[in-house]
Amino acid sequence: MGEHLLEIKDLYVQYNTDDATVYAVNGMNLTLDKGEVLGMVGETGAGKSTTALSILQLLPPKVGEITRGSITYDGTDILNAKAQVMRGLRGARIAMIFQDPMSSLNPILTIGQQIHEVLELHFPSMSREEMDNRVDEILGLVGIQKHRKNEYPHQFSGGMKQRIGIAMALVAEPELLLADEPTTALDVTIQAQILQLMKELQQKHNTAMILITHNLGVVAEFCEKVCVVYGGEIIEEGAVEDVFTREKNHPYTQGLFESIPKLTGPVERLVPIQGFMVDPTNLPKGCSFAERCPYATDRCRAEKPGFYMDGTHGIKCFRYENAKGEA
Amino acid sequence: MSKKDRKKSLSNRSQLGMIAFRFSKNKLAMLGLIVIAVLMIVCISAPLFIDYTLVYKQSMAVRLKGPGTEGHILGTDQFGRDLLARIIYGGRISLLAGLAVVGMALVVGVILGGCAGYFGGKVDNVIMRICDVFMAVPRMLLSMAVVAALGQGTFNMLIALTVAAFPGFARTVRASIMTLRNQEYVEAAKCCGTSSSRIIFKHVVPNGLGPVIVSATLQLGGTILAIASLGFLGIGVSSPTPEWGTILSENRTNIRYYPYLGFVPGFFIAISVMCLNFVGDGLRDALDPRTKN
Numbered sequence: 214m215g216e217h218l219l220e221i222k223d224l225y226v227q228y229n230t231d232d233a234t235v236y237a238v239n240g241m242n243l244t245l246d247k248g249e250v251l252g253m254v255g256e257t258g259a260g261k262s263t264t265a266l267s268i269l270q271l272l273p274p275k276v277g278e279i280t281r282g283s284i285t286y287d288g289t290d291i292l293n294a295k296a297q298v299m300r301g302l303r304g305a306r307i308a309m310i311f312q313d314p315m316s317s318l319n320p321i322l323t324i325g326q327q328i329h330e331v332l333e334l335h336f337p338s339m340s341r342e343e344m345d346n347r348v349d350e351i352l353g354l355v356g357i358q359k360h361r362k363n364e365y366p367h368q369f370s371g372g373m374k375q376r377i378g379i380a381m382a383l384v385a386e387p388e389l390l391l392a393d394e395p396t397t398a399l400d401v402t403i404q405a406q407i408l409q410l411m412k413e414l415q416q417k418h419n420t421a422m423i424l425i426t427h428n429l430g431v432v433a434e435f436c437e438k439v440c441v442v443y444g445g446e447i448i449e450e451g452a453v454e455d456v457f458t459r460e461k462n463h464p465y466t467q468g469l470f471e472s473i474p475k476l477t478g479p480v481e482r483l484v485p486i487q488g489f490m491v492d493p494t495n496l497p498k499g500c501s502f503a504e505r506c507p508y509a510t511d512r513c514r515a516e517k518p519g520f521y522m523d524g525t526h527g528i529k530c531f532r533y534e535n536a537k538g539e540a
Numbered sequence: 541m542s543k544k545d546r547k548k549s550l551s552n553r554s555q556l557g558m559i560a561f562r563f564s565k566n567k568l569a570m571l572g573l574i575v576i577a578v579l580m581i582v583c584i585s586a587p588l589f590i591d592y593t594l595v596y597k598q599s600m601a602v603r604l605k606g607p608g609t610e611g612h613i614l615g616t617d618q619f620g621r622d623l624l625a626r627i628i629y630g631g632r633i634s635l636l637a638g639l640a641v642v643g644m645a646l647v648v649g650v651i652l653g654g655c656a657g658y659f660g661g662k663v664d665n666v667i668m669r670i671c672d673v674f675m676a677v678p679r680m681l682l683s684m685a686v687v688a689a690l691g692q693g694t695f696n697m698l699i700a701l702t703v704a705a706f707p708g709f710a711r712t713v714r715a716s717i718m719t720l721r722n723q724e725y726v727e728a729a730k731c732c733g734t735s736s737s738r739i740i741f742k743h744v745v746p747n748g749l750g751p752v753i754v755s756a757t758l759q760l761g762g763t764i765l766a767i768a769s770l771g772f773l774g775i776g777v778s779s780p781t782p783e784w785g786t787i788l789s790e791n792r793t794n795i796r797y798y799p800y801l802g803f804v805p806g807f808f809i810a811i812s813v814m815c816l817n818f819v820g821d822g823l824r825d826a827l828d829p830r831t832k833n
Contacts, residue, residue, distance in 0.1 A: 271730055275661070304732035316724040321746050330742075331732045381732065 217285075218421050219245040219268070219389060224282035226263050226272065226445075233494040237263040239445040239501075241282070247388065248419040252432030252453070254469070255442035256490050261425045263445075265391045269307060270299050287388070305335040308382035310411075312394040314374035318366040324377050325362030328352070328384050335385050347384060355380045355410060372403035376410065383414055390415070390422040397427070408435060429469060433457050441466050444491040444501030451526035463528050464506045500530070508532060562826040569822020572815035579812055583631035594625035595782055607800050614804050617787075618794055623804055630782035630805070633694065635812065637777075638764040641701040642756050648702070649709025650752065654740045656710065657717025668714065671707035679704045683766065687775050697776045701766055705759060712755050716748030723747075750827040757820035761813040768809050784809050 226238035238260040245251055253261050266272050268284055270291060284291040286307065289298065311317035319327060325348055332344045339347075349359040355376040357369075366374060375395065382390060392411065396404040412435060415422055424436060432439050433453060440450040441463060449456065449463040456462065459470060468486035475481070488505035497503060503513040513531060521533040563569060599620035607615040607623075614623040656667040674682065686700035720726065721744060729743050764784075770776030771785025779790045784805045791801035 269731060271727065300733040300735060302733070303730065304734075309728070309731040311724055311728055313724060317728040319725040319729070319743050319747070322743075330729075330734070334733050334738075378728075381728070 216246070217244045218247050218249075218287055219243070220283075220285045221264070221268070222283045222285075224264070224267060224284065225280045226260070226267055227278055227280055228273075228276050229278060230276065235493045236496050237277075237445050237493060238267070239496065241442075241446060243440065243447065245389070245421050245423065247421055249438060250415065250422045250424060250436045251438045251440065252436035253423055253425045253440055253442060254427070254429060254432055256427070258490055258493065259442040260445035260493075261442055262393055264442075265309065265393055265423065265425060268389075268391065269303055269309060270294070271303075301335070304331050304387070305385045306387050307389045307391065308385065308387040309391040309393065310375075310378050310382050310395045313398045314371055314378050315398065317378055318374055320366055323363050323365055324357075324369070328362075328377070328381050331381055331384050351380045351384045352377075354383075354414060372399055372407065375399060375403075375407050379407070379411060379414070383418070383420070386418055386420075388421060390420050391425070392422060393425045394427070395424075396431070404431075411435075429457075429473060441469070444496065445493065446501065446529070448502065448529045449527065451524075455524070455526035461523070461526070461528065461533060463502075463530050464508055464532070465502050468505075559823075559826045563822050566822040566825060568818050569825075572818030572822065575815040576812065576819060579631060579808075579815075580635055583628055583635055586628045586632060590625050590628055592625075592629065594622045595629050596780060597621060604794065604798055604801075606798070607804070615798075615800055617791055617801060623787075623801075626782040626787055627784070627805060627808055630784050630787055631808065631812075633777055633781070633783045634764055634767055634785070634809070637694070637698055637767050637783075638760050641698055641705060641763045641767075642760045644698070644702040645705035645709055645759070646752070646756055648706040650713050650745060652706070653710035653713025654717055654745050657714035658721050658736070658740045658744060660718070660721075664714070667710065671710050674703065674707045675711075680766065680769065683770060684773075684775060687770065692775055692778060694777050694781070697767065697770055701763055701770075704766075705763060708755065708759065709752060712752050713745070713748065716751055717744055720744050720748050754820055754824040754827060757816060757823055761816035761820070764816070765809065765813055 221241055221243040224238055224241040225236075228235040228237055241260070241264055243251075243264075253264070255261050263272070263277070266277070267279060268286070268291065272279070279292060282292075286302065289302070291299070291302075294302075318324065322330075328348045328351065329344055332339060332347055336344070348362060352359045352362060357373060357376055357380070361368075366377070369377065375398075379395075395411065396407050399407060408431060411422075414420070424432070426432060436453055438450070439453055439456045440447045441456070442448070443465050449466050456466065459467075462470070465486070468484070471484040472486065474483060486505055487507075491497065491501045491504065497514065499512075499514040499516050500506070500509070500518050503509040506513065510531070518529050518531045518534075520527045520529050523533070597620075599616075601620065602609070602612065602616050603618055603620040605612055605616045605620075607613065609615055612622050612624065614627065617623055617626070652667050652671070656664040677685070682704045683697070683700040686703055687696055690696040690699060717740075726739060726743060729739050734743070767776055767783065768785030768788070771783045771787075772789040774786075774789060777783035777786050779786050787805040788802060788809075791798075791805070795802040
């Protein structure tokens with residue numbers, strides 16, 4: 214306790230809508246140390262973004278509700294922190310990069326003003342000149358010529374806007390960066406550039422990072438730790454090596470790997486995961502993946518599996534119940 | 541400038557620059573803007589070329605002289621006062637009071653509508669129900685009631701018209717804020733630790749200001765008309781202080797035989813309201829994203 218930068222314990226988040234209650238996050242446990250990069254993989258609706266928004270306390274008001282659990286950031290209990298404390302954290306110590314750079318910049322402020330604003334908010338004592346220098350410097354780091362800081366977002370391309378988003382997130386040198394699918398809206402060549410840039414900056418400032426993505430390749434390339442999210446809980450976690458050697462995996466992770474086309478070897482038919490994503494308004498009693506799992510037993514449907522650890526590698530599946538993880 | 545250069549320079553402008561460019565291509569709107577600007581400049585700089593004493597100087601010798609009389613370009617009224625001087629000095633009240641009313645209503649409306657739209661829920665309900673109460677009473681009637689309660693006078697008339705005008709602005713602002721508050725850049729601003737008031741007034745309201753500016757311009761015409769109406773009814777600016785509606789009112793007994801007495805102030809009221817409507821329509825078209833290219 215206290216040593217971790219971020220610690221999420223037994224987090225439950227639900228969205229209360231008029232029609233139904235959506236159980237978005239169900240018992241999420243997560244720790245992250247300084248400078249560590251965690252990849253969070255999962256389908257749309259698995260609860261990845263909800264987790265990120267919970268960390269920032271920016272769940273939609275009245276609709277999103279944290280029902281149980283705790284989030285501790287560097288000793289601060291986030292769930293009980295005052296609004297003012299949270300405002301101090303956001304942007305300065307925890308920053309976020311958004312999925313769609315087209316809509317995450319304010320169209321009527323110049324990019325310089327927008328980066329400037331972060332500094333104004335968190336370093337009120339800084340002189341204007343210093344701030345201007347910081348803005349120039351961060352723009353240089355993300356590869357935008359500084360004379361363009363007086364231009365408006367519509368004058369930049371998508372990739373450049375994402376660079377600006379990164380500049381905004383990093384200008385205050387936060388310790389934790391939440392990247393919510395930062396490359397999904399970009400085309401592939403730009404994706405590689407942006408990831409490269411993020412990696413460089415992350416290493417330079419020793420920023421901890423949670424990278425939320427659908428892309429297993431990105432995780433393998435970029436992260437040290439991985440967690441696979443399904444139905445609002447982490448079903449597998451471990452170091453990248455643990456998961457990607459594919460000796461032992463959760464059946465869901467296996468399914469994910471099998472649905473990636475292989476570049477080497479003969480072209481085979483891809484094996485999709487059968488069925489659909491678990492309905493978050495109506496979660497099963499047992500393992501949330503049981504319905505789609507080829508190995509499912511009656512026990513899987515009746516009770517929830519715990520985490521079975523093997524060194525740093527943990528899998529939530531009865532198949533690995535004995536410590537050695539024999540299937 | 542070649543067409544290509546011009547296109548390039550257009551894309552390099554700020555949003556405001558592009559709106560100004562589109563507006564400048566609308567001839568009718570530009571005409572309206574020029575006429576209004578000329579009227580305002582003449583009224584504001586009136587003391588430079590017309591002596592204020594002319595407004596009150598009565599002379600039975602020259603009473604009811606028609607336009608074109610020597611020394612009185614627009615003629616004189618029943619007390620022999622120079623109509624031109626009264627019109628120009630009256631314009632200072634009609635036009636500037638109109639601006640003041642719209643300005644005050646805009647500030648109140650933007651603050652209330654901004655908060656209502658951004659926070660939603662209870663805040664929204666309380667603010668908008670208050671606005672509904674004001675909107676339920678016809679505007680003219682409401683201003684008359686407020687003037688009756690506060691007492692006659694120019695300042696009280698301004699308050700009365702502001703009270704009658706702000707709910708409309710609050711509604712417009714609220715509607716445009718509600719569509720903007722869920723934009724991702726608002727969330728991004730929250731993620732940077734921006735406070736609610738700063739988000740509302742720096743990020744959301746400026747983005748939603750387009751329709752508000754249009755309705756403010758159109759309202760300005762209506763307000764000038766309302767000031768004139770109150771003046772005509774004798775509960776706005778009181779005679780002998782010149783104001784277009786008041787001038788019309790004090791001359792109404794002589795209009796049958798000296799029609800210019802009605803025509804001249806009426807013309808200025810009509811022309812300024814019409815031109816403001818042209819400007820408002822032009823702004824609306826310039827702000828419409830569909831006319832972009």
